Amino acid sequence: MSWHTVKRFADAARAEELFTGQWQNRPSILDDYKPYLDGRWSEGFTNAWKLWEEIVPLGYKGSYQRVRAYLHDKRTSPRPVTARPPSPRAVAGWILRHPDTLTESEQLQLKAIRTHCPELDALTRHVRSFAAMLTGRQGERLPDWLEAVRQDDLPSLHTLAAGIERDRDAVIAGLTLPWNSGVVEGHVNRIKMLKRQMFGRAGFELLRKRVLPSS
Numbered sequence: 001m002s003w004h005t006v007k008r009f010a011d012a013a014r015a016e017e018l019f020t021g022q023w024q025n026r027p028s029i030l031d032d033y034k035p036y037l038d039g040r041w042s043e044g045f046t047n048a049w050k051l052w053e054e055i056v057p058l059g060y061k062g063s064y065q066r067v068r069a070y071l072h073d074k075r076t077s078p079r080p081v082t083a084r085p086p087s088p089r090a091v092a093g094w095i096l097r098h099p100d101t102l103t104e105s106e107q108l109q110l111k112a113i114r115t116h117c118p119e120l121d122a123l124t125r126h127v128r129s130f131a132a133m134l135t136g137r138q139g140e141r142l143p144d145w146l147e148a149v150r151q152d153d154l155p156s157l158h159t160l161a162a163g164i165e166r167d168r169d170a171v172i173a174g175l176t177l178p179w180n181s182g183v184v185e186g187h188v189n190r191i192k193m194l195k196r197q198m199f200g201r202a203g204f205e206l207l208r209k210r211v212l213p214s215s
Contacts, residue, residue, distance in 0.1 A: 028062075028066070029060070029061065029062040029066070030060070030062055030066050030067065030070060031084070032105035032108070032109070033055045033058065033060050033105065033108065034070065034084075035108060035109045035112035035113075036054075036055060036058070036108045036112065037051055037055070037067070037070065037071070038112065039112050039115065040054070041071070041074060046071065046075075048064070048067050048068040048071045048072075049064065049068075051067060051071070052064045052067040052068075055067070058104050058105075058108065059103075059104045059105065086109055086113075091110070091113060091120070094106050094109070094110045095110070095120075095123065095124050095127050095128075096127065098131070099128070110124070119152075119153070119154065122152045122154060123154060123157065126145070126148065126149055126152070126154070126157060129141075129145055129148075130145060133145065133175050134175060137175060137176050137177075137178070138175065138176070139171070139172040139173065139174070139175030139176030140172070140176070142164070142168070142171060142172050142175060143168075146161050146164065146165060146168075149161045190211075191207075191211055194207060194210050194211060195207060198210075
């Protein structure tokens with residue numbers, strides 16, 4: 001028995017603390033619905049059966065006993081029991097993706113995050129509004145979008161808005177007109193790739209021969 005194990009046994013105030021371990025962190029079928037349960041719990045809804053009935057239509061396929069056990073832990077634990085927060089990368093992905101591509105579980109988790117964090121709620125609104133302008137070619141909405149961004153305390157978006165403001169006319173044109181420089185950028189990237197492949201092994205003449213015949 002290791003020294004750490006002996007110390008854990010000695011420091012335990014209750015018998016339940018002796019059973020903490022990696023098995024408690026294993027993924028559960030309930031994990032995706034814990035943010036919803038936490039939100040309903042904070043609103044004062046604590047009936048396990050009713051909450052189980054609420055998450056079943058949302059896609060939960062687990063047992064009622066699992067829901068009851070989770071809520072029992074929330075009632076009896078001396079420390080708050082809540083769902084494990086998603087990673088920043090996951091939250092960023094949910095915000096940047098089209099809402100229709102999110103699963104019900106992802107929508108629930110993002111909704112819980114937006115409810116508890118006004119800054120992320122505002123950021124999500126601005127990102128989705130800009131995406132609608134971009135995909136719908138609605139450049140005329142850009143001035144209103146910039147003004148809405150300035151009204152919120154989001155320094156990172158303020159930096160983006162300041163950069164857009166310097167080239168407002170060009171950005172509006174890019175968000176409105178059907179033409180773009182995508183083809184040119186594609187050729188530039190292809191030439192850069194060929195140059196990297198030949199780095200240190202050939203000169204401009206070979207690069208010219210590889211580029212021109214393929215074009």
